[in-house]
Amino acid sequence: MMVQDRTVRALVLRENNGKIVSAIETFAESRLPEGDVTVRILYSTLNYKDGMILKGHGNIVRSYPHVPGIDFAGIVEHSSSSLYNPGESVILTGWRVGEWLWGGYATKARVRAEWLIPMPAGIDARRAMSLGTAGLTAMLAVMAMEAQGLSPESGEVLVTGAAGGVGSIAVAVLARLGYRVVASTGRKSVYEYLRSIGANRLIEREVLFENSSHPLQSERWAGAVDNVGGATLAVIATQMRYGASIAACGNTGGNAVPLSVLPFLLRGVKLLGIASALSPIIRRKRAWQRLAQLLSSETLDTIARVEPLSHLPELADVILQGKIQGRTVIDVNT
Numbered sequence: 001m002m003v004q005d006r007t008v009r010a011l012v013l014r015e016n017n018g019k020i021v022s023a024i025e026t027f028a029e030s031r032l033p034e035g036d037v038t039v040r041i042l043y044s045t046l047n048y049k050d051g052m053i054l055k056g057h058g059n060i061v062r063s064y065p066h067v068p069g070i071d072f073a074g075i076v077e078h079s080s081s082s083l084y085n086p087g088e089s090v091i092l093t094g095w096r097v098g099e100w101l102w103g104g105y106a107t108k109a110r111v112r113a114e115w116l117i118p119m120p121a122g123i124d125a126r127r128a129m130s131l132g133t134a135g136l137t138a139m140l141a142v143m144a145m146e147a148q149g150l151s152p153e154s155g156e157v158l159v160t161g162a163a164g165g166v167g168s169i170a171v172a173v174l175a176r177l178g179y180r181v182v183a184s185t186g187r188k189s190v191y192e193y194l195r196s197i198g199a200n201r202l203i204e205r206e207v208l209f210e211n212s213s214h215p216l217q218s219e220r221w222a223g224a225v226d227n228v229g230g231a232t233l234a235v236i237a238t239q240m241r242y243g244a245s246i247a248a249c250g251n252t253g254g255n256a257v258p259l260s261v262l263p264f265l266l267r268g269v270k271l272l273g274i275a276s277a278l279s280p281i282i283r284r285k286r287a288w289q290r291l292a293q294l295l296s297s298e299t300l301d302t303i304a305r306v307e308p309l310s311h312l313p314e315l316a317d318v319i320l321q322g323k324i325q326g327r328t329v330i331d332v333n334t
């Protein structure tokens, strides 16, 4: 009989004289938070929000010591819920796990059964984490625009912050669905990468701002997935076609949006907020099924690279500087 390991190895954050410090620690499984399902984690990921948490930005964490990691995929080890049995493969993203609650940068996590998603057919834990919160967000953004009537015949769809996590998955999903995708990026070095995952056209971040003083510019975009916010969101609103939607996903360019009301009043532009962390389970399941069907293993392997737990502190700096390409999967067992 196999003896189960009752310890957890995790990246633990502590507050030291107002500074956040991290170390890999081992502790008893009994210290995990309350929940009806214990998951043996195989992979987690690095998202922009994880970068902020790892560096103590944004007052996201409520108390220390804290185990970060807003996503994980693994295998159910114990369950007192009728929803899951030991041995089942599951995914968790959001629900404040890794923010208010201990998260995925650990070999085990304990959570509530209703937060989990069964692993969709066709993907495994590593590929699920190549998608992670970023993938779910990108898919929810596309689904929200589809619900407003977007189709491949509508015209070009813009993705801003295209070489990041949400941006890359949005580019790949839209391309796979037959859309003409225009990828906006601040980095010339990622052009080849963005073409390889499906971008039809590339546009420099700054070019979006050319002749941008007018509140109604010529109509260009049938839809937009915006990961940048700030002045970028304001300027793309002035470039949307009549009745087109913007899915507002991110704020890497800032929270303050200097927006004119005219695109909404004169062109019926729609601003759709995407909040993946608390999105209802039924919509999540649909989004995960579509992601698993749409994106091949080859595409996911082009978008994601795998890193060990110990690299997270340096990787957090890189993601906050806007320099990560695609997705970073974290192997919590190395």
Ligand SMILES: NC(=O)c1ccc[n+]([C@@H]2O[C@H](COP(=O)([O-])OP(=O)(O)OC[C@H]3O[C@@H](n4cnc5c(N)ncnc54)[C@H](OP(=O)(O)O)[C@@H]3O)[C@@H](O)[C@H]2O)c1
Pocket: 046, 047, 048, 049, 133, 134, 137, 160, 161, 162, 163, 164, 165, 166, 167, 184, 185, 186, 187, 205, 227, 228, 248, 249, 250, 251, 252, 253, 274, 275, 276, 277, 319, 320, 321, 322, 323, 324, 326
């Ligand atoms: N709403 C939700 O549910 C949800 C879920 C996940 C993430 N998010 C948010 O979505 C955003 C993207 O997350 P992510 O995990 O994909 O991060 P990421 O991998 O770091 O991607 C962000 C991208 O934004 C661009 N960027 C970075 N700094 C910028 C700046 N100062 N000005 C303009 N563009 C900048 C870069 O793209 P280029 O180099 O290509 O220009 C960067 O790759 C974040 O704000 C995150 O908090 C929201």
